[in-house]
Amino acid sequence: MENRLKFASKVGLIAATVGSAVGLGNVWRFPAEAQANGGAAFLLLYVVCVFLLGVPVMLSEFALGRGGCSDAIGSFKNLGAKRGWWAVGGLAILASYIILCFYMVVAGWTFEYLWQSVTGVLYAPVEGLTDLNGQFTYRMKEFISESWNPLINTYIMIGLNIVILMVGVQKGIERLSNILMPVLFVILVVFCCVALTLPKASEGLEFFLRPDFSKINTKVALNAIGQAFFSLSLGMGILITYSSYFPSDTRLGKTAVTVSLLDLLVAVMMGLIIFPAVMTFHLEGEGLRGATLVFITLPEVFAQMPLTQLWSVLFFLLLLVAALTSCISIAEVSIAFLQDRLHWSRVKATLAVLLPLLVFSSVCSLSQGPLSHITLCGMNIFDFLDNLATNIFLPLGSIFMCIYMGWFAPRGFFRGELSNGGSLSVPYFGVLRFILRWVAPLLIGWILLSNFL
Ligand code: PHE
Numbered sequence: 102m103e104n105r106l107k108f109a110s111k112v113g114l115i116a117a118t119v120g121s122a123v124g125l126g127n128v129w130r131f132p133a134e135a136q137a138n139g140g141a142a143f144l145l146l147y148v149v150c151v152f153l154l155g156v157p158v159m160l161s162e163f164a165l166g167r168g169g170c171s172d173a174i175g176s177f178k179n180l181g182a183k184r185g186w187w188a189v190g191g192l193a194i195l196a197s198y199i200i201l202c203f204y205m206v207v208a209g210w211t212f213e214y215l216w217q218s219v220t221g222v223l224y225a226p227v228e229g230l231t232d233l234n235g236q237f238t239y240r241m242k243e244f245i246s247e248s249w250n251p252l253i254n255t256y257i258m259i260g261l262n263i264v265i266l267m268v269g270v271q272k273g274i275e276r277l278s279n280i281l282m283p284v285l286f287v288i289l290v291v292f293c294c295v296a297l298t299l300p301k302a303s304e305g306l307e308f309f310l311r312p313d314f315s316k317i318n319t320k321v322a323l324n325a326i327g328q329a330f331f332s333l334s335l336g337m338g339i340l341i342t343y344s345s346y347f348p349s350d351t352r353l354g355k356t357a358v359t360v361s362l363l364d365l366l367v368a369v370m371m372g373l374i375i376f377p378a379v380m381t382f383h384l385e386g387e388g389l390r391g392a393t394l395v396f397i398t399l400p401e402v403f404a405q406m407p408l409t410q411l412w413s414v415l416f417f418l419l420l421l422v423a424a425l426t427s428c429i430s431i432a433e434v435s436i437a438f439l440q441d442r443l444h445w446s447r448v449k450a451t452l453a454v455l456l457p458l459l460v461f462s463s464v465c466s467l468s469q470g471p472l473s474h475i476t477l478c479g480m481n482i483f484d485f486l487d488n489l490a491t492n493i494f495l496p497l498g499s500i501f502m503c504i505y506m507g508w509f510a511p512r513g514f515f516r517g518e519l520s521n522g523g524s525l526s527v528p529y530f531g532v533l534r535f536i537l538r539w540v541a542p543l544l545i546g547w548i549l550l551s552n553f554l
Pocket of ligand 1: 124125333431
């Protein structure tokens with residue numbers, strides 16, 4: 102336990118954890134939620150969810166991982182958890198692997214769009230289609246439902262993940278995050294500057310930042326909680342695994358607040374970019390949700406701006422960085438498990454986790470096209486796995502994690518971790534424990550049930 106490899110620096114540890122948190126959730130889920138649910142009113146609610154629920158659950162995962170000093174299952178075991186508590190870690194590993202299968206496919210799409218932006222193919226006219234929306238809709242449908250092209254891109258991403266992860270935690274994950282996270286922030290700042298000088302920037306900002314509290318209801322509140330958990334990468338064992346690489350002097354409280362603030366900052370910056378852009382180019386009626394936003398609406402914006410290709414390349418680079426650093430964090434959960442439980446070498450564990458994706462991710466990818474006739478609960482395989490993992494496994498895992506840390510963890514363990522063995526004061530401990538014991542399990546349980554009602 103003592104000689105477990107750790108992140109080499111505080112900055113590296115934060116960069117890697119923020120890299121996991123900042124992903125498609127910030128770029129393509131948050132703006133859509135904000136648009137549909139009352140702009141700044143949703144933002145306010147979201148901020149409350151992040152700090153009231155997200156940070157406490159993040160702190161439990163951090164304490165579990167650093168104190169247990171192992172993978173998601175091993176950390177529970179090392180703490181002497183009895184009566185099958187380790188199964189919570191098992192559920193997290195399963196959820197993370199399922200997410201990995203389809204997240205890799207989406208990461209592949211971002212790679213293809215980056216490539217098409219570099220070569221300019223994305224903006225070449227499509228015969229018979231004169232309007233931009235029709236053109237980009239056609240391009241996206243054509244690409245995503247084609248059998249070979251998305252597969253090739255998925256394989257490229259799998260290869261890239263293998264290379265990075267094989268190199269290890271310090272030299273692979275940490276070093277990569279140290280380079281890519283600043284790149285991501287620089288690109289975001291550039292886009293913010295450009296977006297805020299667009300002709301209709303103020304109207305866009307007003308739309309985003311004017312709170313419409315009439316839109317807030319219980320469903321919206323549940324969305325905000327779900328969005329906070331997804332965006333902070335909670336409930337999937339990712340933060341348990343990453344924090345098992347935290348050195349013993351890392352201040353967990355400060356780290357959790359920093360990571361959450363940076364993740365929030367990226368979400369807000371995306372709002373500051375997207376709303377002025379869609380207002381200026383009169384695209385506010387278009388889809389701002391998920392794939393439509395990034396693969397159709399934003400290319401429409403770029404096509405109408407000078408330096409089209411430059412913006413397009415920068416944006417898809419940003420998306421690729423966001424997706425890649427999240428992908429490696431998801432894969433690390435299973436790799437750490439195989440290394441710690443079965444004592445496999447890094448290389449063997451990496452290959453064992455990522456090579457099967459050549460099959461699993463292919464199935465997910467093909468389910469958007471040639472295999473779309475196969476449905477489970479009325480959804481194609483891709484959407485089914487997405488729903489299963491994010492709407493069921495993730496909240497379930499988080500609830501159990503809160504209950505364990507709130508009620509069952511060894512006496513004094515949690516406080517000991519938060520205070521680094523008594524050297525820091527933790528005045529917030531009482532509130533934190535109350536949230537973990539009562540507020541979080543009940544609220545997350547409510548989300549879970551509401552998915553079935
Ligand atoms: N936090 C990531 C995001 O915002 C989501 C994620 C999901 C990360 C699953 C890892 C695993 O996109």
